[in-house]
Amino acid sequence: MDMCMMAGSDTEFKATLATSTGNRKIELVLCPIMQNIAVILFAVNYFTWTSAVFDSQRQSVHKKLRYLLEPPVYAEVTARRGANVTLPCLLQKKPLVYKVKWTKLEPLRRGVENIVLITNGQAQKGYGLLGPRASLRRAHPLDASVRISNLELEDDGSYRCELINGIEDESVVLTLRVEGLVFPYQSANGRYKFNHQEAKEACYGQDAALATHKQLFRAWTEGLDWCNAGWLNDGTVHYPILHPRAQCGGEKLPAGIRSYGPKDKTRDYFDAFCFTSITAGYVFFIGGKLNFTEAIEVCREKGAELARVGQLYSAWHFRGLDRCDGGWLYDGSVRFPITSPRKRCGDLREPGVRSFGFPNKTLRLHGAYCYR
Known part of the structure; x- marks a missing residue:
């Protein structure tokens, strides 16, 4: 005899259940008494099935290699x-x-x-x-x-x-x-002037490459704090913040890598985050009050050329170059590297490469950083 009839009711209950894969729907037409029994049975079978699926996935993820060794010692x-x-x-x-x-x-x-x-x-x-x-x-x-x-x-x-x-x-x-370091790079024409391809070329021109997200993250953990957003090699735009502040997205946002996400590589414009490593040559400073053309010439007389920005960062990071004097670089900017901050060097608190921007190239105010 039908159990719904035994209960003395012809009331029906409709329930729709969906599996977690394939969006398959099962419609149950149940009387009140059968409702609980069916749901319990369905739940038992469902969780048994999902457990089997997850166990299978775990086994495939941790499949024991028969021929190759797992990365030995280090990955x-x-x-x-x-x-x-x-x-x-x-x-x-x-x-x-x-x-x-x-x-x-x-x-x-x-x-x-x-x-x-x-x-x-x-x-x-x-x-x-x-x-x-x-x-x-x-x-x-x-x-x-x-x-x-x-x-x-x-x-x-x-x-x-x-x-x-x-x-x-x-x-x-x-x-x-x-092994290397990341540095922010801006156009001589001002802030946010590079599309993705231009950012890539700008880094390459400074003996560097557009940084990856992993490289930027590592640089952030090592102290990189920068407000301006810049391109990475995958076409996303980010900036690293160690000290939250009002002008850098707000004081209430936590420290970290702030992200603009993927941007249009041809129509959107930002700065660049460049990655460089140790160089085969070395950077040296020539003092004097030189304009840009004279700086090129004094380096040439020493069998060298004006250093690229990436080369100066490399010399600062890997070889400990420390100099208070601003000097011309290949891109027309004027910078100086500091490994031991001190009052007579701008009273800066942290090591780094400091920039005077891109001054007028005819002004005879600076020395030259040469690379040979």
């Missing part, structure tokens, strides 16, 4: 520009037939892999811009580590070592961090 490798670096990738054992493919993971080119090198254990072949500088270490028969020589700023990023045997492909991901 991040740090080196300076110009150095040679090894990204480790080791096999536990070899399949009968296999290939190992190294790729640089490019967040700016979603879905596109930049292949660096492929090997079958015997021969190897390099690809793309990194290929000519990449080679296998071959320390032993199970070593698939890749060496990159003469490290460049753009080499910073994530790399994948992938073993391919047609049946059980495996991969590990490592991070290569180029």
Whole structure:
């Protein structure tokens, strides 16, 4: 006998339940007595199903590698520009037939892999811009580590070592961090004058590259505090704040990386955050009251050229260049580097590279920072 009839009621209750995937809807037409029983049964089955799904996902995330070792010792490798670096990738054992493919993971080119090198254990072949500088270490028969020589700023990023045997492909991901520093850069024409491509070219012209978000975040943790928003390499716009204040988004907002998010790369204009590292040459100062043209000439007489902004920052950060005197730079700006703040150097409280902006190039007021 129907349980609803036993209850003496022909009242129906309609309930619609949806699964968490696929938006599938199940409509239940229930009498009051059956309502609670059905909901309980549905709930038990639903949570059993979701638990099975999540367990399966956990197993796939933590899948034990059969051939490759997890990144040995460290998953991040740090080196300076110009150095040679090894990204480790080791096999536990070899399949009968296999290939190992190294790729640089490019967040700016979603879905596109930049292949660096492929090997079958015997021969190897390099690809793309990194290929000519990449080679296998071959320390032993199970070593698939890749060496990159003469490290460049753009080499910073994530790399994948992938073993391919047609049946059980495996991969590990490592991070290569180029040691360096981030500095804000503004056009000689004033604040917020660069679109994304112009910002990229401006950094390149100062011996630097547009910074990544990770590089800006690290710079913030190391003390970078700057009100003006600037482009990053992925087309987003940010600025780092350590000391919240009214003119920098408000005093009530917490310290951190303030974000404008992705902006139109051709129509929106901001400053730039540039990233540089140690240089092969060195920066030196020539005193005197020089205009811009005379500064170019005195550097040339010493077998050098006016230093780029990135080169001055590098000399300050990596070589401890400390000078109270303002000097001309290649871009027409006048700056000076301070590692030991003191009263007679503007009474500045923190180390850094200070700027006088872009003065009239005909004024004979400054020395010159040369790079050789």
